[in-house]
Amino acid sequence: MTSHIAASGLRKSYRKGKIEVPVLDGVDVAAARGELVAVVGASGSGKSTMLHLLGLLDKPDAGEVVLDGRRIDDRPDRERDRLRNRTFGFIFQFYHLLPELSAVENVMMPHLIREGVFSYMRKRAAIRRDAEELLERVGLGHRKEHQPSEMSGGEIQRAAIARALIGRPEVLLADEPTGNLDAATGQGILDLLRDLNRERGLTMMLVTHDQQIAHQADRVVRLAEGRIEEWVPALV
Amino acid sequence: MYKYLLCWRYLRTRYIALASIVSVTLGVATMIVVNSVMAGFAEKMRDRLHGVLADVIVESRSFEGFWNYEEVMARVKEVGGDDIVAMAPTMETPGMLRISRGGRPAETRLVQIIGVHPEDRAKVGDFAEHLFDQEGNPIPPSFEVSEEVKARSPAGRELKALEDEPPDPFLESTREWLEKKREEQVPIHGAILGYALSTVHLGHGREDVYIADIGQKIALAFPMQAKIPQTGADDYTVVGYFKSGMSEYDSTHVYVPLEQLQRARNLIRPSDGKGSVNQVQIKLREGADLDAVADKIQLAMEQLSPMFFMVSTWEQKQGPLLAAVAIEQSILNILLFFIIAVAGFGILAIFSMIVVEKTRDIGIMKALGASTAGVRNIFLGYGLLLGAVGSGVGMVGGLLFVRYINEIEKGLSVVLKRKVFDDSIYYFDRIPTLVETHTVIAIVAGALLIAVGASVWPARRAARMHPVQALRFE
Numbered sequence: 121m122t123s124h125i126a127a128s129g130l131r132k133s134y135r136k137g138k139i140e141v142p143v144l145d146g147v148d149v150a151a152a153r154g155e156l157v158a159v160v161g162a163s164g165s166g167k168s169t170m171l172h173l174l175g176l177l178d179k180p181d182a183g184e185v186v187l188d189g190r191r192i193d194d195r196p197d198r199e200r201d202r203l204r205n206r207t208f209g210f211i212f213q214f215y216h217l218l219p220e221l222s223a224v225e226n227v228m229m230p231h232l233i234r235e236g237v238f239s240y241m242r243k244r245a246a247i248r249r250d251a252e253e254l255l256e257r258v259g260l261g262h263r264k265e266h267q268p269s270e271m272s273g274g275e276i277q278r279a280a281i282a283r284a285l286i287g288r289p290e291v292l293l294a295d296e297p298t299g300n301l302d303a304a305t306g307q308g309i310l311d312l313l314r315d316l317n318r319e320r321g322l323t324m325m326l327v328t329h330d331q332q333i334a335h336q337a338d339r340v341v342r343l344a345e346g347r348i349e350e351w352v353p354a355l356v
Numbered sequence: 357m358y359k360y361l362l363c364w365r366y367l368r369t370r371y372i373a374l375a376s377i378v379s380v381t382l383g384v385a386t387m388i389v390v391n392s393v394m395a396g397f398a399e400k401m402r403d404r405l406h407g408v409l410a411d412v413i414v415e416s417r418s419f420e421g422f423w424n425y426e427e428v429m430a431r432v433k434e435v436g437g438d439d440i441v442a443m444a445p446t447m448e449t450p451g452m453l454r455i456s457r458g459g460r461p462a463e464t465r466l467v468q469i470i471g472v473h474p475e476d477r478a479k480v481g482d483f484a485e486h487l488f489d490q491e492g493n494p495i496p497p498s499f500e501v502s503e504e505v506k507a508r509s510p511a512g513r514e515l516k517a518l519e520d521e522p523p524d525p526f527l528e529s530t531r532e533w534l535e536k537k538r539e540e541q542v543p544i545h546g547a548i549l550g551y552a553l554s555t556v557h558l559g560h561g562r563e564d565v566y567i568a569d570i571g572q573k574i575a576l577a578f579p580m581q582a583k584i585p586q587t588g589a590d591d592y593t594v595v596g597y598f599k600s601g602m603s604e605y606d607s608t609h610v611y612v613p614l615e616q617l618q619r620a621r622n623l624i625r626p627s628d629g630k631g632s633v634n635q636v637q638i639k640l641r642e643g644a645d646l647d648a649v650a651d652k653i654q655l656a657m658e659q660l661s662p663m664f665f666m667v668s669t670w671e672q673k674q675g676p677l678l679a680a681v682a683i684e685q686s687i688l689n690i691l692l693f694f695i696i697a698v699a700g701f702g703i704l705a706i707f708s709m710i711v712v713e714k715t716r717d718i719g720i721m722k723a724l725g726a727s728t729a730g731v732r733n734i735f736l737g738y739g740l741l742l743g744a745v746g747s748g749v750g751m752v753g754g755l756l757f758v759r760y761i762n763e764i765e766k767g768l769s770v771v772l773k774r775k776v777f778d779d780s781i782y783y784f785d786r787i788p789t790l791v792e793t794h795t796v797i798a799i800v801a802g803a804l805l806i807a808v809g810a811s812v813w814p815a816r817r818a819a820r821m822h823p824v825q826a827l828r829f830e
Contacts, residue, residue, distance in 0.1 A: 218720065
């Protein structure tokens, strides 16, 4: 099986004052196209760091990240920005929208970043229609023009998911997307992600510490002491 | 695209940042007002300075002057060509003025006595425009003592009374005696006195009081041409007042007929009866290059008589005064610009706070593919936008203030119950203003530069923020 996104030998450590704290110590992980991989592990085990390295938000100290067989972690900044904008979609634990923009504008953000003034002006109708359709899809059709301050946590996270999807990414990286939500809302978000994974063939990496959620993934990998321990989930 | 959208939204939602540009607004408005008023004053002053002075003046180094002024004028015309519009020979000398008024101690003042042909003088600069009678009505440039003035004198009144008497020899001699007497009381040569010389300024809104009325006799003393320093004196009749608005001139100038001054100073050459002058005042064509023409004339004068003539333009003559005004204006500008610079630090402080507050937004934007330059430009653009709003409002406010400055002055005077702008000090009935486009542009550009400059550091900090750290920010 060829992997869609893969990392091998990832190492990363952070400096805390004078002490070097190793976070990742040779992580190998891969996801096939269309696969939903759950990453579990205790807090502080480096799950988020791994996700950031995969999504080019950070640079590994050693090891490499490969997308479709091509190494991407050593690309110049411009191309990394472009890959983040087009190939990756991010969902964070803290559902964060830009407070100055309405829900639909927040969803449009990847396109706003991608396009210059003139190309945006040309395409804005299509972009807006796209964003509105996505908001409908995540069940926020009635919240399009609302400000983030007027929306609930679950709604904001749905909008954040719509934002992650509008750029038509190939890989969705979700960092505890349900971490700050109650169980019912969290399950709703998860069902949404699962559906999107199926209908769009999205490759997904889902970081969570919730076994319940992890079990809904195709495959679960466990991160402990900076390394991956893989096991197949027990079918419930 | 997101940069512009976010700049715009920040501008519309962050009122605290708008507070930081109030000082930009005030600074820009103040600078525009101060510069416009000072430029207005300076222009008015230049106008008045220039108005009284001719464009170019050829003068001799000695008070005795030169007799060959016709030759001088011919040479000037030769080298100046079409640039020369008019010329007036003038005799200018320092002297003393004595005004005596019945019952009061006489007043003696130091003056500049200027002997002119009034019509010629009027052609080389504003002279006729500044002449008034006691009621403030304009009068023609002339030194003629009117019959009416003569008739008003004691001897004149007696003569008038004798007019209708039948002729008889005794009466004839009385008449002759009275005419002589009248000439003593009302000298036949007229003089035009500076307004400030002939009045006392009481202030406090009261009218100026004339101490030298029209028709009154005044005495002038001046240096004579002689082997040893010696003074001469002569009597004149006041026929008008000179009020240019430049206190330096209005408080020193006394204009008298050229030939009479030459005669009194013993400057008439017995051989041909010609008098000397020590200045030739020259008016040039509008738009002529004063300095170039002055240089040409200087060269010609050196050929005519080396080391004898000085040629200067009116600006050179008033150089120190004009330079002083320019220095005042530039110092004020520097001081006022500091106000805007202070505003720059306000922007810096508030921007730094905003960047911290926006840490997570910046992380998200970077995760969504925003480049380092893009994030930096958001904040630079925001700074520019704030500067534009601040200086734009300041510009409009400043220009409106300048436009309605006289109305504002009136309002303030009513509120403060005292005159803010005492027009009797400057002789201006309105506060003069001059809005120079290039000054306004420079002020606004300077303010924009400071606003952008102050946002450079916070913007760089925002741009350098590591996305992961920004996302972890709690």
